[in-house]
Amino acid sequence: MAGYATRVKADIARWREAGLIDPATAEALTRDVAANERASLSFGSILAMMAALLFGAAILIFVAANWEAIPRLARVVALFAVIAAGYVGGAVMKTRDHAAIGEALWIVAAAAFGGSIALIGQIYHLSGDEASALVTWCAGAALAAVALRSNPLTVAAVGIADAWLFLKGFDFFGRAEFLHFFIVMAIVLFAVSFWTRSQASRHLIILSVLFYLVLLVGDYDTLRIAVPLLIGSALLFAAAVFAGDPIDRILQLGGRLPLHALLGFLTGIAMIQFELADESTYASGFAVASIVALSGIVAAIMLAGRESRGLRWLAYAGFAFELAIIYSVTLQSMLDTAGFFLAAALLLGILALVIIRVEKRMRAAAHTGAAA
Template identity: 85%
Template sequence: HAAIGEALWIVAAAAFGGSIALIGQMYHLSGDEASALVTWGAGAALAAVALRSNPLTVASVGIADAWLFLKGFDYYSRSEFPHAFVIMAIVLFAVSFWTRSQAARHLIILSVLFYLVLLVTNHDTLQVAIPLVAVSALLFAASVFAPDPVDRVVQLGGRLPLHALLGFLTGLAMIQFELADESTYNSGFAIASVIALAGIVAAIVLAGRESRGLRWLAYLGFAFELAIIYVVTLQSMLDTAGFFLAAAMLLGILAIVIIRVEKRMKGPDAKGATA
């Protein structure tokens, strides 16, 4: 059975990783956990290509993510940042087309976002966040206004708008955290907040009907924006009572809008099911 074969390949990949660790301990080989993960991931990726295995491709991406995690959070004790992850991501993204692994492509995109979050610890935040916001907005627009051609290229099952919205909100969150301490002295934080809220509304209007996941991500993004705006205004000693009043009214309006939107989204689905 195909599923049994895939499971055995995963077991073999795990055994390969365990053998690397065991040999390293037995012969006291130089190197660290990150180096072992690179060897393990390379072997798993080669096996995925040779066997054209979807699960092995996902496993290879997971190993690359583990390497990024180790190197990224070990950055402060080392002199190098794990920029090599970009090459890993590109190679594995290409491999995912050969192995027909849509799940791996989704995981790679999320991993790239995690890489960019780590990157702001090594670079100027705005130099990373602003391009991320711009690229995410362009990808969202392309995936909404030309969904079929775009999905034929990326082959994400129509979920590129969801990833693009996540990237958009992640980039704006970076900007807001960077400008939060300076919000008393300039309007950068307010502008970023307005852009985030406008982007959330646009995402729901343009692509909310087709994706329930996108709608809930937009709702979570709105809740995050409300929370960070409150924290920043509290730090700047503004009138919190007025904020609570405005927030309560805004949440009430949002609840009404969400209920109406969800009813409209469910309406066509129910009619299609009865038909």
């Protein structure tokens, strides 16, 4: 699929051939697009990152073997040598215009840091648990990301924080309290992502917060979590649609805030529907929640679907999920299922007719204004 810069250059050429812009303007626009085009990852860069991840995994597995045949001091010195070589070597490669290799070496160093935490704890029988080790590893990766202003290291720090959230949330560490500390980690890493210019980290953090809220349902009443998430996501979606440019300049999400807001809305309404699905099939609560879900999906497509293919696909997936859950909950009565689908079809059909007529009038008014 062609990238943004490629499509813009094709549009510039088409505008020039159509006489909409003169050759000098077309050349200036092409130069500006080329100057601001982000360099894509080459195949070699991707292989370098994959090699770094594999090498880091090898270090961690080697540490897990506990190096019984190697003296303690030699083990510690070897790990710290790998850390130093990774960070220093990566910096040298970055200065020599080998950015991908430099970032890969930094990933290796961050993995070696995590391995050193486990090894030193094993050797010297230090107090603490795996959860604390992950937090320390995350902090180390985040500090390295700040010092080196590294996008991949920021993503790695977020990934380590997500690993802590997953393991802690599913009781791998035998937690007695809930993992509210993740919110602190998310806020700090979100702030770090602006310094390191890591848009990918911000997207990952938002998805991680949604996962955190899903885990929160296990300890709290579902509606206490789902209803605020639903309302907050709807308000955030409205703000992203009607005041998108100022908000995106602040959050720097590449215009994808509506996509995250829609995902939050669908997550919240799914929580509510699962909670109400245990009630009687004839209870009105589930029906109301389903109508809200379908209406929200339609509104999302109407307001932001034209500009975002990803949002459209998410809305279609949400619509399919709604059909599946409505059918499964009302399976006891096929007549109720058919009646609900018929009412929903009529409602969506009426909305479609209204939208089509409004869009035709808007296009006609635009053409009239252009002709005048």
